[in-house]
Amino acid sequence: MNINDRNFIHKCTSCQICASVCPKEAISINLNLDGFYRPYIDKDKCVNCGICKKVCYKFTDVPQYTADDAKHYAAHALDSQVVERTTSGGIADILCQKLIEEGYTCVGVEYDYDKNIAVGAVATHREDTLKFRGSKYIQSYSYPVFKELLEMDKNGKYAIFGTPCQIFGLDKYLKCRKRREQFVLIDIYCHGCPSMNVWSKYVKKIQQQSGFKKFDYLNFRSKVRGWGNFNVFALVDGKPVYVGPKVNDNFYTLFFSDAVLNDSCYDCQLKSTLEFCDIRLGDFWGKSYDMNNKGISVVSLASSKGVELFEKIRDNVWCKQHLSSDFLPYQSWGRNYAVNHELRNTLLAQLADANISLNRVINSYWHAMPLSKRIKQLAKNAVLLMPTSVISMIKKLYH
Ligand SMILES: Cc1cc2nc3c(=O)[nH]c(=O)nc-3n(C[C@H](O)[C@H](O)[C@H](O)COP(=O)(O)OP(=O)(O)OC[C@H]3O[C@@H](n4cnc5c(N)ncnc54)[C@H](O)[C@@H]3O)c2cc1C
Incomplete structure (x- = not known):
């Protein structure tokens, strides 16, 4: 019994957790011809323990989740340099800094300038976390670092920043091993990952x-x-x-x-649930901050651990509580492509x-593309060529 079983209900997410948790190192991860990370099983090494299947989204139906059970904030770092150098409001960066101060070992995603890929990396000092700043809009190659982390001191404190599919697999595994309490899991409002x-x-x-x-x-x-x-x-x-x-x-x-997202992204249920993370971060899209050009994060606190952690960074951030209806309609939540x-x-x-x-x-x-779509794009381009303040004004009027 392993992830090659044919009775799957979803496609592979490329999360790579199967390879990280395999006790026999029977699973390797490689890019397929289409440009997606896929697990490959060495039959000679596999002992059919089934752990890879237990953590795999392919075999799990995810119950519907209402975002109203979580607390949602608009937030940005008070340090303007942090906001400038991060993707949204810099909240991932501030959280990571606090976690390091509190003795956590953190995993985030950095850019490998030799291979031109996004890779998972460990941080134990503030300087290490600077390379996590900024979203790399591709799936990260992270299985070696997840494996390393899961094998570290069983009494340590750990935090992982990843995509909803990676956080799902890690949550499943940690619950199986009764180790979830030691981990803070932080994911993102996710559009999907392209080839x-x-x-x-x-x-x-x-x-x-x-x-x-x-x-x-x-x-x-x-x-x-x-x-x-x-x-x-x-x-x-x-x-x-x-x-x-x-x-x-x-x-x-x-x-x-x-048009070229990973197979599983098209009807991904994980982007529409907060069941597996402690905190989910994203851009606070929607009409509330149309005129902001610097960056605002949405911070969804899904567990008491998430609430507690956010409380600890409150002195370093500006924030305002919101209803999910203020930003969720502008995300891919609940949508199939x-x-x-x-x-x-x-x-x-x-x-x-x-x-x-x-x-x-x-x-x-x-x-x-149909002519209507091409015309729509031309109109959008005409707006995007205008000065930023005018674009913000048009967005506000549109909303
Ligand atoms: C593939 C992808 C799709 C996304 N889609 C959306 C979306 O549809 N809507 C939305 O609101 N936000 C989306 N985001 C999230 C958004 O871009 C910001 O990462 C988020 O708002 C946090 O911003 P920040 O300023 O707090 O983070 P920063 O301080 O800039 O830090 C970025 C954080 O993201 C992590 N990260 C970077 N690249 C990756 C990666 N490839 N995989 C996993 N983690 C990564 C880093 O480790 C770091 O913790 C997406 C991100 C990615 C990587």
Whole structure:
């Protein structure tokens, strides 16, 4: 009995928890041709203990959850430098700092500048946590670090920042092992993760455009044009060498198209439940903070542990309590994305082909879109080309 059983009800999320918890190291994680992390089982090593299946979303039906059971806040760090250097309001950064002060070992996601992938990493000092700042909008390669953490001192205190699918698997495992109390689990309001091949092609393109093979710093969503914009930004020797375009950024066109997300993201139930985390973080989208250009996080406190931890950072943040109806309708919560299988297969095949440029993939995507969608995009682009203050005003009027 292992995750290769055929009686699954969901697709693989690429969370990699199966490999982290396998006692025989029978599971390895590799990217498949479509650019998604997948587990591969060594039959000779597998003893059919079934632990991988117990922690796997593929075999679990998740009960519906109402977000009204949690407490929700809009929040941002009081330190303006933290807000500037983080994705939303910098709450993940402030939480991580507090957890380190309280003696927790933390796991977050950093960027590997040699391999151009997002990877899970351990932090035990404040300096280590700085590399976690900023969302990397791709699935992280995290199974080695989860494994390392789960094997550390059984009496230690640990905190893990991850996607809802990673946090789900970890919560299941820790409950099985009766170790959940030692862990703080923090996840994100999640749109989904695109094929790694999108990011690989994008990186290649910006390497060519900038003339640099390796970057010293890369921000998937910098605030150079204000919060709410999605602009990749790269530095070499402290100098900007790439700033994504104001409109039609290739990576974000495909990210938001939902055309090349991981199979399980299309009808993911985990993005619509707070059952497995202590805290969920996101951008506070919606009309309440339309005019804010610096960044506001939504902080959903799902457990008493989450409430307690948030209480401890209250002196370092501005916050205001909200109803879930103030932000949840603007998230992907409760939504399934429509999937055009034919288009998805075409795009994934093109993305996997080293001879096909990202521009050609984008052309194929737009070619398949109805005229109405293309016109809508042109209108959106016209707005995005306006000054930030005007965009905020238009957003406010729209809402
Ligand atoms: C793939 C992805 C999809 C997302 N979709 C949405 C969405 O639809 N709606 C929304 O409101 N917010 C979404 N977010 C979350 C949002 O971008 C911010 O991460 C969140 O608001 C926290 O911001 P912050 O300023 O508090 O965090 P920061 O202080 O900037 O820290 C970022 C935190 O995210 C963690 N992180 C970075 N990359 C990853 C990754 N690839 N996987 C797991 N954890 C990571 C870091 O370890 C760190 O703890 C998404 C994030 C990711 C990675």
